[in-house]
Amino acid sequence: MxxxxxxxxxxxxxxxxxxxxxxxxxxxxxxxxxxxxxxxxxxxxxxxxxxxxxxxxxxxxxxxxxxxxxxxxxxxxxxxxxxxxxxxxxxxxxxxxxxxxxxxxxxxxxxxxxxxxxxxxxxxxxxxxxxxxxxxxxxxxxxxxxxxxxxxxxxxxxxxxxxxxxxxxxxxxxxxxxxxxxxxxxxxxxxxxxxxxxxxxxxSGRGNNFVYVDAEADINMALKVIINGKTSKISACNAVDKVIINSNLPNKEVFIKNLVKELLKFNVEILGDTELSIFKKVLAYDNEDIWHEEFLDYKIVIGSVNSSEEAIAKINKYGGGHSAVIITKNNETANLFMELVDSAAVYQNASTRFTDGGQFGLGGELAISTxxxxxxxxxxxxxxxxxxxxxxxxxxxx
Incomplete structure (x- = not known):
């Protein structure tokens, strides 16, 4: 034709x-x-x-x-x-x-x-x-x-x-x-x-999107961004599946307990690495391969890292190349994270749920290419x- x-x-x-x-x-x-x-x-x-x-x-x-x-x-x-x-x-x-x-x-x-x-x-x-x-x-x-x-x-x-x-x-x-x-x-x-x-x-690839909570994060903001990313629409490829938290975050234990409490309100199954599975209602996972998985379900994995460099390496190893977030007040740390993370969309202090043609001003989208x-x-x-x-x-x- x-x-x-x-x-x-x-x-x-x-x-x-x-x-x-x-x-x-x-x-x-x-x-x-x-x-x-x-x-x-x-x-x-x-x-x-x-x-x-x-x-x-x-x-x-x-x-x-x-x-x-x-x-x-x-x-x-x-x-x-x-x-x-x-x-x-x-x-x-x-x-x-x-x-x-x-x-x-x-x-x-x-x-x-x-x-x-x-x-x-x-x-x-x-x-x-x-x-x-x-x-x-x-x-x-x-x-x-x-x-x-x-x-x-x-x-x-x-x-x-x-x-x-x-x-x-x-x-x-x-x-x-x-x-x-x-x-x-x-x-x-x-x-x-x-x-x-x-x-x-x-x-139009998988999501498996990460949120990294930096040592200089606003913890109330982090909580809000994670809950929105995980629970607002589980069927979306821009939903959050993984959260990694800097070990040096002040009041880290309080933040994790609050995060678990909020996730449980939505009946989210919470899995954690050896450091975080000690918390009540956080289950230890069996295999590191779970970091590769996109859930499209009320399920999340939380883990711990010692630095931004470790967070970047983990996201680049396991992420789907779709969206990744850093929660931090430090713009220099954020810029380094955003330059080095190998994802189609990288964020400072905002939800992954914005990775969408309409939200990005495109009017609509055919797909989200990874x-x-x-x-x-x-x-x-x-x-x-x-x-x-x-x-x-x-x-x-x-």
Missing amino acids: NTILTIEQRNAVLGSMSQLIATKKTAILKANKIDVKTYNGGDLAMHDRLKVDDDKIKGMMLALQQLIADTDPVGKKLFHFTHDNGLKITNKSTPFGTVLIIYESRPDVTVEAAGIAFKAGNKILLKGGKESLNSNLKIVELWHKALEENNISTEWVTYLNYNRTEIQAFLENPSQKVDLIIPRGGEKLIAFVKQNATCPVIV DKLHHRGPMGLQHLVTNKWFIYGDGQIR
Whole structure:
């Protein structure tokens, strides 16, 4: 499909889709109710992501309206050079072409991620999880209506209703050209895609985010940031899973007891290293490998370090490369931590829950990349393009 859509056409489709979600809300909720009722897994995070309610419907519509208001990411002049011989050389942003998004359980991704990719001029292939099939098919039906209302081919948005064997075969030998794959989900899904894909993959990786409480931390602030990061949304990849505390923190024992008390209010299971598992209600863990795990559950590990350098080394060894926080009043210590920790987002004195395209001013996000190429961190509209060189001459030869 060698068609280029104007920004007016793309925005018109997004507007139609927003209106259709509003008018067909009952049908979306009905389809989702079937998915929720059918889901029999015990995964709390999966269930939370799967369910669509009025707030999520409003979020879908808002995401589309924000996309319409956002500037066109296609055709931006990134670089210009006039050669001595008169050649005019310009580098401009262009769509990737066809983007395949593979994701688990979240029907809102079928709206928001597809909307971002479409606004950036790309053809969309969607492969959602089997647990959200009814919701996804209903939403894709609305995408097709939105396209038809604007006399645009429904081929711009396609749902791949494939099982695991079929998607593996498609990844290995696509029946159509695929220029980029973005897997959103757990580590097994990401590993599966990377193993089988024959085109570039941007990994929307695991969280396993750390908070380091420095010796010069404000302990009330630390408490507030940790509780927010751990308990406000356990299904989010920007939730906190690990807390490391400097042994030289004044009133360390009081802080740990208060932290345990607050976490228990939310029924968080607390595991600790040998130094911290002596505290009441903190369980000793069996294996150091637990520091690698992303929980997506009411579960946390707390540990002790003797210095900022030790904290940085531990985060770089075990963290998911997503988000890391230092709680400290010392800006010099914070700057060193933020420069040396190898994560997509690094914070001083704030919650990891802000690692999000909307919160970062991107309007929305397709994924949060833990890769370093082609993009790192929340991936918004402006990042879902590649670039192309346009060279204008009048017969120059070399």
